[in-house]
Amino acid sequence: MTRLSGITPSGHVHLGNHLGALRRWATGGGPEDLYFISDLHAMTLPYRPERLRALTRENLAVLLASGITADSVFVQSDLAGELGALNWVLECTCGFGEAARMIQFKEKGAGQDSARLGLLTYPVLMAADILLQGATEVPVGVDQNQHVELARTLARRFNGGRGEVFVVPRAVVPKTAASVRDLSDPARKMAKSAQQQAGVVFVLDEPDVVRRKFRRAVTDDRASVRYDPDEQPAVANLLEILAACTGGSPYAATSAASTYAQLKDTVAEAVVELLRPVREGARELLDDPAELDRVREKGAARAAERARPRLDAAMRVAGLR
Numbered sequence: 001m002t003r004l005s006g007i008t009p010s011g012h013v014h015l016g017n018h019l020g021a022l023r024r025w026a027t028g029g030g031p032e033d034l035y036f037i038s039d040l041h042a043m044t045l046p047y048r049p050e051r052l053r054a055l056t057r058e059n060l061a062v063l064l065a066s067g068i069t070a071d072s073v074f075v076q077s078d079l080a081g082e083l084g085a086l087n088w089v090l091e092c093t094c095g096f097g098e099a100a101r102m103i104q105f106k107e108k109g110a111g112q113d114s115a116r117l118g119l120l121t122y123p124v125l126m127a128a129d130i131l132l133q134g135a136t137e138v139p140v141g142v143d144q145n146q147h148v149e150l151a152r153t154l155a156r157r158f159n160g161g162r163g164e165v166f167v168v169p170r171a172v173v174p175k176t177a178a179s180v181r182d183l184s185d186p187a188r189k190m191a192k193s194a195q196q197q198a199g200v201v202f203v204l205d206e207p208d209v210v211r212r213k214f215r216r217a218v219t220d221d222r223a224s225v226r227y228d229p230d231e232q233p234a235v236a237n238l239l240e241i242l243a244a245c246t247g248g249s250p251y252a253a254t255s256a257a258s259t260y261a262q263l264k265d266t267v268a269e270a271v272v273e274l275l276r277p278v279r280e281g282a283r284e285l286l287d288d289p290a291e292l293d294r295v296r297e298k299g300a301a302r303a304a305e306r307a308r309p310r311l312d313a314a315m316r317v318a319g320l321r
C-alpha cells in the first residue's frame with residue numbers, strides 16, 4: 001500500500017488541515033508513503049512569489065513537526081518536469097466538462113473571466129501527482145474527494161485505451177473531523193485563504209491567540225450543549241473538534257461541558273495541548289534553514305526516482321517515445 005497526499009501552501013496550516021490530514025498522515029502509514037507541499041497548486045489564484053516561498057518552507061516545517069518522517073516528504077515543484085509532462089498527457093484525456101464540474105472550481109472561479117486556467121485544470125495536475133507515484137490510497141478531507149474521483153477516472157480511461165500503466169487510487173476520508181468548520185461561520189469550512197481569519201485557528205498560533213479565537217466562536221441561542229449538526233452546527237463543530245482532540249465521539253464530548261462558555265474553554269485547552277508540540281517543533285525547524293533544505297533535496301531525489309519509470313511507461317504507450 002502506498003499512501004500519498006499533499007497540502008497547498010496557500011496560507012498558514014490550520015487546525016482543519018491538522019485534524020483532517022497531517023495528524024493522520026503521521027500515523028499508521030508504511031515506508032512507501034509520500035506527502036508533499038503542493039506549491040504548484042498554490043499558483044492557481046493570484047499570489048506573491050516571496051510569500052509562496054516562505055509558506056512552502058513553513059508548511060514543510062509543520063509537516064515534519066507533525067510527525068511525518070523526513071523520508072516521506074517532498075516539494076511538488078521539485079518534480080515540475082516530470083509532473084508537467086504527465087499533466088499534459090492526462091489533460092489530453094480529460095474533458096472540459098469534467099474539469100469544469102469540480103466543486104472547488106465552481107466555488108473559486110467559475111463564471112469569472114479572470115479565473116486562471118490553472119484553477120480549472122489543477123485537478124488534472126493533482127491526478128498526475130497521484131498517478132505518477134503509483135499511490136493506492138489518497139487520504140483527503142471530504143472537500144477533495146471529487147478530485148480523487150477524477151484521478152480514478154483518468155487512470156481507468158488511460159489504462160483502458162492505451163495500456164495498463166497506472167494504479168487506480170482510492171480516496172480515504174476520515175470518519176471524524178472530515179471537515180472542520182470556521183469558528184465564526186459554521187457554514188464555511190476552516191480555510192487557509194479565509195478573508196476573515198478570526199474563525200481560523202492556525203497551527204502556529206500562540207496559545208493565547210487560540211484561546212481568544214475559541215472564546216469568540218459563534219454558537220447559537222439555544223444554550224444547550226447537544227450534538228445536533230443540522231440544528232446546532234456551530235456547537236457541533238466545537239464538539240467534533242473536542243472529540244478529534246480527545247479521541248472520543250462528538251456525542252460523548254457533550255458531557256465535557258454544560259454551558260457554551262465551558263465548552264469553548266475546554267475545546268481551546270484541548271487544542272492548545274494538541275498543537276503545542278507541533279508549534280514548538282516547527283518553530284525550531286524554521287530556525288534551522290539548512291536542515292529544511294537538506295530534507296527538501298533528499299525528498300526531491302527520492303520522489304523523482306520513483307516517478308521516472310511510470311512516466312516513461314506513460315509516454316511510451318501515449319505514442320511519444
Ligand code: AQP
Nearest residue numbers: 007008010016017020021140141179180190191192193
Ligand atoms: N477544514 C478542514 N477540515 C478538515 N480537513 C481539511 N483540509 C483542508 N481544510 C480542512 C484537508 O487538509 C489537507 C490539505 O489541504 P489543502 O492544502 O489541499 O487545502 P484545501 O483543502 O484547499 O483547504 P485549505 O487548507 O483551507 O486551503 P484553501 O483556503 O486554500 O482552500 C487536505 O487533505 C484537505 O482535505
